[in-house]
Amino acid sequence: MNSMWIKSFFISTYLTLAFGTLFGAAVQAWQSSSVAYAALSLTALPISIFMTWLFLGGVSRTSANLPSVIVPTVLAGAITGYLGLTGQQALPIVVSAALVVGALLYVFWYSRFSGRQQSPLQQGKTLPDFQLQYPDGREFKSSDSFGKPGLFIFYRGNWCPLCMAQIKEVASQYQELEKRGVQTFLVSSQSHNNSEGLAKRFKVNFNFMVDVDNNAAKALKIDAIGGTPAGLQGLGYDSDTAMPTVVMTNAEGKVIFLDLTDNYRVRPEPETFLAILDGA
Numbered sequence: 001m002n003s004m005w006i007k008s009f010f011i012s013t014y015l016t017l018a019f020g021t022l023f024g025a026a027v028q029a030w031q032s033s034s035v036a037y038a039a040l041s042l043t044a045l046p047i048s049i050f051m052t053w054l055f056l057g058g059v060s061r062t063s064a065n066l067p068s069v070i071v072p073t074v075l076a077g078a079i080t081g082y083l084g085l086t087g088q089q090a091l092p093i094v095v096s097a098a099l100v101v102g103a104l105l106y107v108f109w110y111s112r113f114s115g116r117q118q119s120p121l122q123q124g125k126t127l128p129d130f131q132l133q134y135p136d137g138r139e140f141k142s143s144d145s146f147g148k149p150g151l152f153i154f155y156r157g158n159w160c161p162l163c164m165a166q167i168k169e170v171a172s173q174y175q176e177l178e179k180r181g182v183q184t185f186l187v188s189s190q191s192h193n194n195s196e197g198l199a200k201r202f203k204v205n206f207n208f209m210v211d212v213d214n215n216a217a218k219a220l221k222i223d224a225i226g227g228t229p230a231g232l233q234g235l236g237y238d239s240d241t242a243m244p245t246v247v248m249t250n251a252e253g254k255v256i257f258l259d260l261t262d263n264y265r266v267r268p269e270p271e272t273f274l275a276i277l278d279g280a
Contacts, residue, residue, distance in 0.1 A: 004224050004225050004226040004227045005225070005226035007109075007110050007226075007227070008226050008227065008228060008229050008230045008239070009230045010102075010105065010110060011106070011110055011229045011230075012229045012230040012231050013230075014047075014102040014105070014106060015047075015051060017044075017095075017098060017099065017102065018044045018047045018048050018051075018099060018102070019044070019048055021040060021041065021043070021044040021095055021099065022041055022044040022045060022048045023041075025037045025038070025040040025041035025044065025092070025095075026038070026041040029041060034087070034089070034092075035083050035087075036080060036083040036084045036087050036089045036092040037089075037092055039076055039079045039080040039083055039092070039096070040076075040080045040092040040095055040096050042072075042076040042079075042080075043073060043076040043077045043080050043095075043096045043099045043100070044099055045072070045076070046068070046069045046072045046073045046076075046103070047069055047073065047099075047102075047103055047106070050066070050068070050069050054161045054162065055161045058165045058168065059161065059162060059165055060162060060165040060166045060168075060169050060267060060269075061162070061166075061265060061266055061267045061269075062162075062265040062266070063265075063266075064111075064263050064265070064266055065107060065108075066107045066265075069103060069107065070103055070104065070107060073099065073100055073103040074100055074103075076096070077096040077097065077099060077100035080092050080093065080096035081093050081096060081097070084096070111263050111264055111265050112262055112263055113224075113243050113261070113262050113263070113264070114262070115221075116222070116243065116260040116261075116262055117260075118221045119220055119221040119222055119245075119260060120219075120220060120221065121220055121222075121245075121247060121255060121258055121260065122255060122258070123255050123256070123257070123258045124254060124255065124256075125254065125255055126252075126253050126254055126255075127142050127143075127145070127146075127150075127247065127249050127253050127254070127255060128142065128219065128220060129141070129142055129143065129219070130142045130215070130216035130219045130220060131215065131216060132185070132187060132209040132210065132211055132212075132216055133192075133209065133210045133211075133212055134207065134208075134209065134210070135192045135195045135196045135199060135208055135209075135210060136192075137192070140207075140209060142216075142253075143253065145183055145185070145249065145253065146249075146251070146252065146253040147251055148181050148182070148183050148251055149180060149181055149182045149183070149248070149249060149250055149251055149277060150182065150183050150184075150185065150247075150248065150249040150253075151170075151177065151182050151183070151184045151185065151246075151247075151248050151273060152185045152187060152245075152246070152247040152248075152249075153166070153167070153170065153184070153185070153186050153187065153245075153246050154187045154188070154211075154217060154220075154222060154242040154243070154244065154245040154246075154247075155167065155186065155187070155188050155242070155244060156188065156224075156227065156228070156241045156242065156243075156244065156264075157188050157189075157190040157194065157228065157232075157237050157241055158188075158190060158194050158197065158198055158237075159228070159229075159232050159235070159237055160264075162244075162264065162265060162267065163244065166244075166267055167186060167198070167202065168202070169269070169270050170184065170206075170270050170273075171202045171204045171206070172270070173270040173271075173273075173274065174204040174205060174206065176274055177273070177274070178205065180274070180277045180278075181251075182273075182277065183207065184205075184206040184207065185206070185207045185209050186198070186206055186207065186208050186209060187209045187210075187211050187216065187242070188209075188210070188211060188241070188242065189210070189211040189212070189213070189214040189217065189238050189240060189241055189242060190210070190237055190238065190241075191210070191236055191237075191238075192210050193236070194236065194237070195208045195209070195210050196208070211242065214238070214240045214241070214242065217240075217241075217242035217243075220245075222242050222243045222245045222260070223240060223241075223242055223243070224240065224241050224242060224243050225239075225240050226239050226240060227239075227240060227241040227242075227243070228240070228241050243260075243261075243264070244261055244264050244267060245259065245260055245261075246258070246259040246267075246268055246273075247259075248273055248276060248277070256276060257272070257273065257276045
């Protein structure tokens with residue numbers, strides 16, 4: 001089992017534990033007046049707030065190390081451990097330790113990608129060959145974008161709140177991109193129906209592309225095998241996805257901007273694309 005598969009199970013398990021503990025420990029603290037369980041609920045609070053903020057707040061990017069999550073989680077976990085020991089309550093100690101370890105793993109392991117330098121995408125080089133499909137099934141070759149500047153955004157899927165916020169940001173700049181003659185391609189391995197739904201949601205003159213079987217991501221070595229969180233397959237999403245990637249090309253098809261982020265929470269801003277275009 002590769003690390004992405006492990007990550008997919010980790011994130012689903014960790015978030016289930018965090019939200020379950022937040023409410024379960026709070027109820028237990030209320031019913032038993034246990035300060036250890038109250039502290040345990042507080043240990044689950046930072047990541048719960050953060051994830052709610054991601055899904056509801058339209059957040060496109062965050063800091064790399066999330067001190068606003070790590071610091072209060074560790075402090076609350078330490079307090080829970082102390083209260084659990086003094087009150088001889090083992091369960092709060094065990095669960096708080098799992099939450100602290102989970103927060104550290106989320107920030108410093110789950111969020112990070114490795115091996116991104118292996119991609120054949122290189123700034124100053126011609127865009128490599130790969131194929132995609134339009135939502136209606138028509139075929140597209142990467143060389144079809146030559147003749148105009150191109151912006152390719154490989155995103156994980158409609159399920160990813162940071163991806164959706166990033167696309168919303170880019171959509172808000174579509175008129176500026178069109179003024180500069182840019183063709184924008186939003187690429188994901190998700191189903192044609194999901195891509196069509198995204199196109200209807202934003203209603204901008206972008207190309208919502210389907211990477212069938214993740215073939216383009218594999219060719220560019222930006223694929224994440226098993227990168228979709230466990231459980232989302234039941235909603236129609238493939239297990240495999242792409243690592244967030246942004247590629248901008250000029251009219252000759254040469255890469256003039258490339259972002260192979262090593263952290264899915266750290267992404268370039270749309271103003272960067274416009275500045276590169278104007279400078280190029």
